[in-house]
Amino acid sequence: MxxxxxxxxxxxxxxxxxxxxxxxxxxxxxxxxxxxxxxxxxxxxxxxxxxxxxxxxxxxxxxxxxxxxxxxxxxxxxxxxxxxxxxxxxxxxxxxxxxxxxxxxxxxxxxxxxxxxxxxxxxxxxxxxxxxxxxxxxxxxxxxxxxxxxxxxxxxxxxxxxxxxxxxxxxxxxxxxxxxxxIDNCRFGADETEEARKIRTNLKVGENDIIILFAGKLVPVKNPFLLLEAFIELDLTNVHLLFVGNGELEESLKSRVQGLKNTQILRQAQDDNVKNSIHFMDFQNQTQMPAVYQACDLFCLPSQSETWGLSVNEAMACGKAILTSDKVGCSIDLVDHQNGFIFKSEDKEDLKQKIIALTLDKTKLKKMGENSLEKIKKxxxxxxxxxxxxxxxx
CATH class of the missing domain: 3.40.50.2000 (Glycogen Phosphorylase B;)
Known part of the structure; x- marks a missing residue:
């Protein structure tokens, strides 16, 4: 009954x-x-x-x-x-x-x-x-x-x-x-859309370039600043960082990027390269998010504390490689060397090493994304x- x-x-x-x-x-x-x-x-x-x-x-x-x-x-x-x-x-x-x-x-x-x-x-x-x-x-x-x-x-x-x-x-x-x-695996797992291609075009990202995506609330516990500083210090060629979302740290993150040209740490050429490789988009609603994930190559969640992290599920359903901190609750279940890496929370050097390893080979990164898609089906x-x-x- x-x-x-x-x-x-x-x-x-x-x-x-x-x-x-x-x-x-x-x-x-x-x-x-x-x-x-x-x-x-x-x-x-x-x-x-x-x-x-x-x-x-x-x-x-x-x-x-x-x-x-x-x-x-x-x-x-x-x-x-x-x-x-x-x-x-x-x-x-x-x-x-x-x-x-x-x-x-x-x-x-x-x-x-x-x-x-x-x-x-x-x-x-x-x-x-x-x-x-x-x-x-x-x-x-x-x-x-x-x-x-x-x-x-x-x-x-x-x-x-x-x-x-x-x-x-x-x-x-x-x-x-x-x-x-x-999450809704079917909706996020659809084939790449025209909207996703438009996002890359609007950001002036080349076909062979790599986009690292942070999507979520721009709040301290999500630790977007750690990712930003690691990216700035790495100064990688043909790699972009995209922040999607809003929150209390939004203005300070944008100010940090705008202020790069005033720093004495990096050479002018490096300043221009890094600044032009960091992008921001406002909060995107649920029907828009699949295209955002599809447009990227690597999803990063660097949180100081995260009971689960359903954005990881979403990125995996879109067939993307994953990089999370060890304080993200889902990491132990969803992330391994087949589909990404886990870095030690708050450890910028470990984060940088993991970013380098994941962005060396876009073909390998794509294979990791395919492994994510297969794993998340269950x-x-x-x-x-x-x-x-x-x-x-x-």
Whole structure:
């Protein structure tokens, strides 16, 4: 018999909605969005702008936007989501199971505690142990998180680092089910488009040149400055660096590039070469991003901390080689010497050496991209939704 599954999630997210659409064909599904009115999810703090995603995120599944009574609504703090009707609304749905995305909001944690022991509680998150710091703080956090996860019956973990996190806080092997973190592989994996060729043409990038791409929020935790400084120091011929996105570091990054001619470190010829090889594009919406990835040759995510890094999935689905820091959660699962390299976080010299190795031979770089494409096929929405629905309907 098909089971009834309630999903509790903050707001429509481009990486979750397609899974909900698939699940709706496999279980009786209803999604309870907790952050408030539908319009409240358009402002993105990291990009520092209002975003209207250009893909349908509400079609194909039953959903409701719940009232959020928080004094300061938002997903950036625990008391930013307070839902007086959440427990009643979910109870009225009479679910056979509840899948909760994230516990770090008052409304979500209250629901977890209320329904524990009444209905199976499934959990989805992508946290890791990659940035554990401070013995006392870590011990206190461990005590608290063990208490939180006592309210979870089963966690659908996204990858190796996420599984280790759950085990560290009390969940055992029998409670952990692998459901891979994923993006729309088919949409990103389409053949190179005319839009991608236009991007290279507009940037004055030659056919045999190499583009290194950083795509995401220009914020300190993503560490775009480390990549920029490594690129400037390398001064590679026929290699370009493209930043795509917006955020608090945007102006300082652009100022650094504009100021190259005023430095005494590099010769004038080097200044001109480096400056003309660094490019910026504003935030690109979901339908535009495949062309951006297709236009590049190597994708780099140099983050100081990244629980997963779905942009790596996207780049791999577009058949691109990958370079990440060892603080990117997906690296252990998705990146190896067949499709890229992992560098030590904050180590500019290691980053430079990896960039040199990856940009020596464009033919080899292309082969690495083909390996990425083959590897990412198993990390799909279809696989994720199938695993979840099979477990819920068992």
């Amino acid at each position: 098909t089971k009834r599954l309630a999903i509790i999630c903050t707001h429509p997210i481009q990486y979750y909605a397609p899974v909900f659409q698939l699940l709706a064909n496999q279980v009786q599904l209803k999604v309870f969005y907790t952050s408030g009115e539908q319009s409240s999810y358009n402002y993105d703090k990291g990009f520092d702008r209002t975003i209207e995603w250009d893909l349908p995120l509400l079609n194909g599944y039953d959903h409701i936007f719940l009232k959020n009574n928080a004094k300061s609504p938002g997903t950036h703090h625990f008391t930013g989501i307070v839902n007086p009707d959440l427990i009643k609304q979910v109870s009225n749905f009479e679910p056979n199971g509840i899948l909760i995305y994230g516990w770090a909001w008052r409304g979500h944690l209250e629901a977890m505690r209320f329904f524990k022991g009444k209905v199976p509680i499934y959990f989805r998150g992508d946290s890791t142990l990659l940035n554990e710091k401070g013995l006392i703080k870590t011990l206190l956090r461990k005590i608290f998180l063990k208490w939180v996860y006592k309210n979870v019956d089963t966690a659908f973990y996204v990858g190796t680092n996420n599984k280790a996190y759950y085990k560290a806080f009390g969940l055992v092997e029998e409670q952990l089910i692998f459901a891979p973190h994923a 990390w799909s929405f279809e696989v994720q939704s199938h695993i979840i629905s099979q477990y819920v309907n068992r």
